[in-house]
Amino acid sequence: MPTTLVGATVEGKPTFITIAHVGIMDLGSVSLGMNKIHYTNAGIKENGTFSVNIPSIEMVKETDYCGLVSAKNVDKGELFEVFYGELKTAPMIAECPINMECRLIQTVDFPRHDIFVGEIVETYCDESCLSDGVVDFSKVQPILFVMNDKSYWKLGERLARAWHVGKGLRKS
């Protein structure tokens, strides 16, 4: 799964938490599976907003760090250049090539996790990560997460076109 930095405002200040248990719901909505122990959850519930920031591999240390320490003890807003968009309580990270600001539309309650479902209000992408006006993930260089071996991985090469490479299997 892609590793993300989720931003929220807690007690009036921006904070970020590393989350790779993400999901896509429909084309305009994402989900976050967030353990209830996280400090950030309260801010998402209070404001009904959050951001999803996609760091590149150059940011792997900062990304990991945000999952190692709690914002109860450390001011994680100081780590990054923070900006805001339409939603005034969804802090985003300028150093991340992709940012999405989201409005909370539903919370699915799990025993130990809050599943926050958010509608994407706006998406931002560094121009340097576009090719022909479309996000180019070979330029974004996202950090992929594998829980089994507790490791971050790089994205590899483009393999094939979707809705295309399988056409040859169609029976006449």
Add this chain to the structure above:
Amino acid sequence: MPTTLVGATVEGKPTFITIAHVGIMDLGSVSLGMNKIHYTNAGIKENGTFSVNIPSIEMVKETDYCGLVSAKNVDKGELFEVFYGELKTAPMIAECPINMECRLIQTVDFPRHDIFVGEIVETYCDESCLSDGVVDFSKVQPILFVMNDKSYWKLGERLARAWHVGKGLRKS
């Protein structure tokens, strides 16, 4: 996101649909964002079961094909060697290195999508894809999906250890 083949029983027969809009809820549950037009949705609702199969890059044509054609017209069960586990209505694909059989625990209703949330009842992995008893994704060779450019991508190299590489940023 990882590209998966979702299996279900519809009208008494196994069928499969290509889904990359997946998510992780908590450590034991996954979600599927499935457009309501898909034939497979009815089987998931009727039986309360489904499977999530992770194909490897060698299966990219078959994987794409399952997203190109509807099971209304084509018997997709014939494409693969199908097996069953504990749940008798969650068909799994022997050729896929990883299979999960899931019990539907919740459906989140979106305007054009059913978000099926399933509890994983059992996971299967080809022994050839294990290293020291743990799933090794460099052996699984999953097919990653990028919607922006409608393409499948390979997984790249291992980058760093999670909950570790950022430790150096901790202040004393």
